[in-house]
Amino acid sequence: MGFESKRIDCVCRENDIDPQAFLFIVNFILNGTIDSDLLPAISPIAIVEFLQNSHDYFLKYKFPHIRQNLTSALEETHNDINPAIIAFFDSYLEEVRKHFAYEEKKVFPYIRACKRGAYKLQHKRIQKTSRRSRRKAHGAEKHHTPILYYKPAQQDV
Known part of the structure; x- marks a missing residue:
C-alpha cells in the first residue's frame, strides 16, 4: 500500500x-x-472529506483517463458506432457530475450542519423537528439510483 x-x-x-x-x-x-x-x-466529517476528495480525483484524473483510453481503443473500422460509444460514456459522466454536485451542494452541507448540532444525526435515520427536513433527507435516496442503475436517455447520435 x-x-x-x-x-x-x-x-x-x-x-x-x-x-x-x-x-x-x-x-x-x-x-x-x-x-x-x-x-x-x-467521524461523519472524515467520510465527507473522503468523498469530496474522491469526487475531485475521479473528475480531474480518473474519468478523463478512462475517456482517453476508450477513445484510443476504438477502431477506425467502426466509425459508424464509435460516436454512440463516446456519447454513452459522456452521458453517463454527466449523470455522475450531477450526482456529485448534488452531494456537494445538499448532502455534505447537511451532514456538516448535523455535526454542528443544527440537526440531530442518528445512524439509522436522519431526523429534524420539521417535516420539510425529513422529506429532504428521504428524497436524497433517489439521487443514488441513476448512478447505481444507469440507463441513458434515448438520443440520436
Missing part, C-alpha cells in the same frame, strides 16, 4: 487523515459491508 515499514495510523496522522475512518472506508471498499458497531466511532 505504499506505507513501507510505517504503521497505517502513523501514515494517516502524518497526512491529517482519521485512521479509524480510513480503515472503515478501506474495509467497506474491500468487503462491501459496513460494520455498524464501528459507526459511533467514525
